[in-house]
Amino acid sequence: xxxxxGEARAGVLKTPHGEVETPTFMPVGTRGSVRGLSPAELRxxxxxxxxxNTYHLYLRPGTGVIREAGGLHAFTGWDGxxxxxxxxxxxxxxxRIRRLSEEGVEFTSxxxxxxxxxxxxxxxxxxxxxxxxIAMVLDECPPADxxxxxxxxxxxxTARWAARCKAVHDRRDQALFGIVQGxxxxxxxxxxxxxxxxxxxxxxxxxxxxxxESREEMLEVLGGVAPELPEEKPRYFMxxxxxxxxxxxxxxxxxxxxxxLPTRLARHGAALTSRGKINLKNARYRTDFEPLEEGCPCxxxxxxSRAYLAHLVREGELLGAxxxxxxxxxxxxxxxxxxxxxxxxxxxxxxxxxxIELYASGEARGVLE
Amino acid sequence: xxxxxGEARAGVLKTPHGEVETPTFMPVGTRGSVRGLSPAELRxxxxxxxxxNTYHLYLRPGTGVIREAGGLHAFTGWDGxxxxxxxxxxxxxxxRIRRLSEEGVEFTSxxxxxxxxxxxxxxxxxxxxxxxxIAMVLDECPPADxxxxxxxxxxxxTARWAARCKAVHDRRDQALFGIVQGxxxxxxxxxxxxxxxxxxxxxxxxxxxxxxESREEMLEVLGGVAPELPEEKPRYFMxxxxxxxxxxxxxxxxxxxxxxLPTRLARHGAALTSRGKINLKNARYRTDFEPLEEGCPCxxxxxxSRAYLAHLVREGELLGAxxxxxxxxxxxxxxxxxxxxxxxxxxxxxxxxxxIELYASGEARGVLE
Numbered sequence: 041x042x043x044x045x046g047e048a049r050a051g052v053l054k055t056p057h058g059e060v061e062t063p064t065f066m067p068v069g070t071r072g073s074v075r076g077l078s079p080a081e082l083r084x085x086x087x088x089x090x091x092x093n094t095y096h097l098y099l100r101p102g103t104g105v106i107r108e109a110g111g112l113h114a115f116t117g118w119d120g121x122x123x124x125x126x127x128x129x130x131x132x133x134x135x136r137i138r139r140l141s142e143e144g145v146e147f148t149s150x151x152x153x154x155x156x157x158x159x160x161x162x163x164x165x166x167x168x169x170x171x172x173x174i175a176m177v178l179d180e181c182p183p184a185d186x187x188x189x190x191x192x193x194x195x196x197x198t199a200r201w202a203a204r205c206k207a208v209h210d211r212r213d214q215a216l217f218g219i220v221q222g223x224x225x226x227x228x229x230x231x232x233x234x235x236x237x238x239x240x241x242x243x244x245x246x247x248x249x250x251x252x253e254s255r256e257e258m259l260e261v262l263g264g265v266a267p268e269l270p271e272e273k274p275r276y277f278m279x280x281x282x283x284x285x286x287x288x289x290x291x292x293x294x295x296x297x298x299x300x301l302p303t304r305l306a307r308h309g310a311a312l313t314s315r316g317k318i319n320l321k322n323a324r325y326r327t328d329f330e331p332l333e334e335g336c337p338c339x340x341x342x343x344x345s346r347a348y349l350a351h352l353v354r355e356g357e358l359l360g361a362x363x364x365x366x367x368x369x370x371x372x373x374x375x376x377x378x379x380x381x382x383x384x385x386x387x388x389x390x391x392x393x394x395x396i397e398l399y400a401s402g403e404a405r406g407v408l409e
Numbered sequence: 410x411x412x413x414x415g416e417a418r419a420g421v422l423k424t425p426h427g428e429v430e431t432p433t434f435m436p437v438g439t440r441g442s443v444r445g446l447s448p449a450e451l452r453x454x455x456x457x458x459x460x461x462n463t464y465h466l467y468l469r470p471g472t473g474v475i476r477e478a479g480g481l482h483a484f485t486g487w488d489g490x491x492x493x494x495x496x497x498x499x500x501x502x503x504x505r506i507r508r509l510s511e512e513g514v515e516f517t518s519x520x521x522x523x524x525x526x527x528x529x530x531x532x533x534x535x536x537x538x539x540x541x542x543i544a545m546v547l548d549e550c551p552p553a554d555x556x557x558x559x560x561x562x563x564x565x566x567t568a569r570w571a572a573r574c575k576a577v578h579d580r581r582d583q584a585l586f587g588i589v590q591g592x593x594x595x596x597x598x599x600x601x602x603x604x605x606x607x608x609x610x611x612x613x614x615x616x617x618x619x620x621x622e623s624r625e626e627m628l629e630v631l632g633g634v635a636p637e638l639p640e641e642k643p644r645y646f647m648x649x650x651x652x653x654x655x656x657x658x659x660x661x662x663x664x665x666x667x668x669x670l671p672t673r674l675a676r677h678g679a680a681l682t683s684r685g686k687i688n689l690k691n692a693r694y695r696t697d698f699e700p701l702e703e704g705c706p707c708x709x710x711x712x713x714s715r716a717y718l719a720h721l722v723r724e725g726e727l728l729g730a731x732x733x734x735x736x737x738x739x740x741x742x743x744x745x746x747x748x749x750x751x752x753x754x755x756x757x758x759x760x761x762x763x764x765i766e767l768y769a770s771g772e773a774r775g776v777l778e
Contacts, residue, residue, distance in 0.1 A: 071720070071721075071724045071726060072717070072720065072721075073721055073724075073726045073727075073728045073729075075726065075727055075728075076726075076727035076728055076731070077728065078708065078712075078728065078731075078732075079712070100720070100723065100724060101695060101716070101719075101720045101723075105695060105696055105716060105720070108696060108698070109698055109714065109716060109717070115714070115716070115717050115720075116717060117712045117713055117717075326470060326474060327474055327477060329477070329478055339447065343447075343448070343486045344486055345478065345484070347470070347474060347477075347478060347484070348441070348478070348484050348485060348486075350470075351440070351441065351469070351470045351474070351484075352440075352441075352442055354469065354470075355440045355469060357440060357442045357444065357445075358442075358444055358445035358727055358730060358731060359442045359444075359445055359446065359447065360442075361727060362445070362447075362727060362731070363447075
């Protein structure tokens with residue numbers, strides 16, 4: 041670890057496709073493309089690790105096609121670090137489950153209703169074929185409000201699945217991360233952590249949060265887990281991308297996090313700024329000829345006015361979603377980079393409070409929404 | 410004129426925002442954006458002149474906003490040559506006409522049904538506000554199958570409208586082009602040409618073709634008009650973008666042409682290649698790891714395989730439409746540039762026959778569709 045400030049950590053993630061300074065926000069390229077952005081633009085936006093979703097890639101175009109292409113790096117043209125999830129989250133959130141057993145999970149495809157089975161062994165091998173730098177174990181992610189017994193059984197099965205993933209994983213140039221589950225129950229989280237760390241992985245994710253619980257509950261659970269993880273291994277919080285949340289999980293010692301939020305917001309015409317999220321469909325932006333965010337080096341902020349971006353968004357022009365995606369990914373990249381500087385300087389907490397206050401100020405003053 | 414080969418011409422179009430070698434294909438940025446492409450990409454694709462549609466820009470965001478932004482160049486970030494149509498074509502093809510009179514045309518907006526009137530004076534001033542390098546006169550574009558008397562009346566009214574446009578046009582840094590109408594009737598075309606040239610414009614467009622008539626009829630009418638236009642003035646064929654058609658109108662002495670085809674095809678997953686148009690949704694491309702077109706310098710052809718592009722297209726990823734748009738615009742730009750070389754060499758006709766044969770060969774051999 042390069043530096044710590046409270047629980048917050050500044051480090052360097054080393055992968056076969058390059059090193060990434062942490063904390064780092066990882067944009068999501070669900071189907072082998074971060075919506076609307078080219079690899080060169082992701083690079084320019086400061087993206088370190090890019091995510092792919094095994095669930096989607098397994099179904100379309102199929103891992104066979106990706107293997108034939110020489111892996112997901114060659115297929116997509118992104119030559120930087122890459123992480124694939126195991127598909128577990130998508131199976132449980134997008135598909136109809138036909139059967140869930142010790143062996144694995146049988147589900148119907150969200151694309152065409154065809155029936156498929158994921159086992160720990162299958163998703164591990166699929167991720168080896170896809171060839172990302174970091175693969176994830178198969179886990180079940182139960183709803184936050186599922187009962188205690190359900191969470192307990194599920195977490196223990198996830199722990200057994202993780203061990204099976206590790207047993208068959210033999211791609212030396214690919215890291216494998218375990219996932220801590222257990223819902224909002226402190227004892228289950230502690231047990232999950234202990235079991236996952238005992239199995240032993242190259243890094244540890246915290247899953248099953250940001251799935252419907254309150255932000256306070258989420259932070260409480262995370263605060264109980266993250267600092268207990270092995271200090272020398274990367275810590276990945278699955279699924280957070282709002283600027284305040286990002287700063288809060290960094291404060292608790294998270295190194296990596298991902299979310300579709302910045303690109304999804306962009307497609308709906310919203311942009312992240314230091315003074316809050318702004319909705320470019322708001323009438324006031326029709327004649328606002330200022331850049332989106334003063335000082336932002338992204339293409340959207342250097343070549344265009346808010347008025348033009350607002351026009352593109354209103355008319356549903358592809359360029360609008362694309363420029364806003366570029367900006368939102370750049371915004372989160374810069375936020376992480378600034379966070380890192382303040383961790384190194386040792387004043388992360390006070391800087392974070394200032395940034396959160398500033399971010400919230402837009403809305404509070406009625407100037408931005 | 411730099412060179413001629415038969416009726417085909419190689420020239421240079423000079424505008425306040427730069428010079429463009431002709432013949433030149435002009436991509437269409439209907440609403441102030443060529444679907445999915447940034448100005449830098451248009452530049453890289455070899456685009457010379459970019460089109461804007463006055464009808465759309467007048468209604469959204471409104472010419473007032475564009476004037477406030479400092480004109481369409483400043484608003485959109487495209488600093489090269491730009492042409493706006495008068496909106497006539499869109500009024501007659503997209504809107505419900507409430508009243509058509511000597512004064513002008515009253516219509517309902519395609520966006521919200523609101524009522525607007527276009528007169529020659531209004532569209533001329535609107536185009537001055539938009540500030541393109543080249544503006545067009547207001548014309549009526551009747552359906553190809555309208556009766557003779559309708560075409561005659563319409564063409565004469567268009568000629569009178571053109572004179573009114575010229576009378577109020579006073580932006581010195583903006584060229585104004587007249588439009589020859591007259592449907593498929595040789596005598597009406599001749600009269601339209603005579604009247605339009607008598608009024609006198611900086612360039613001449615041939616309108617009212619590619620609107621439902623056969624390709625043979627179109628070429629016959631064009632062959633009667635284009636060579637009769639003033640030799641020293643640019644000749645603009647409104648609305649053609651298929652590679653064979655482009656080569657055929659160049660052969661008849663056209664210097665400029667526009668069409669939404671290359672970007673529309675791209676959004677539907679089709680790419681233009683030397684050996685014909687290919688539909689990337691076809692199953693054979695799922696595992697075709699060759700580039701779209703060998704030797705093409707565009708981003709789609711240098712960074713990605715057909716298999717990846719096919720995947721993006723099938724999944725409706727924004728990047729797919731964008732990369733194919735970039736390729737199709739690049740393809741037409743290169744085709745025009747090659748055409749120019751062969752006009753200069755004096756072997757345009759034989760080169761064109763070869764290219765048309767090659768383009769048609771894909772489909773004939775059952776290799777491409």
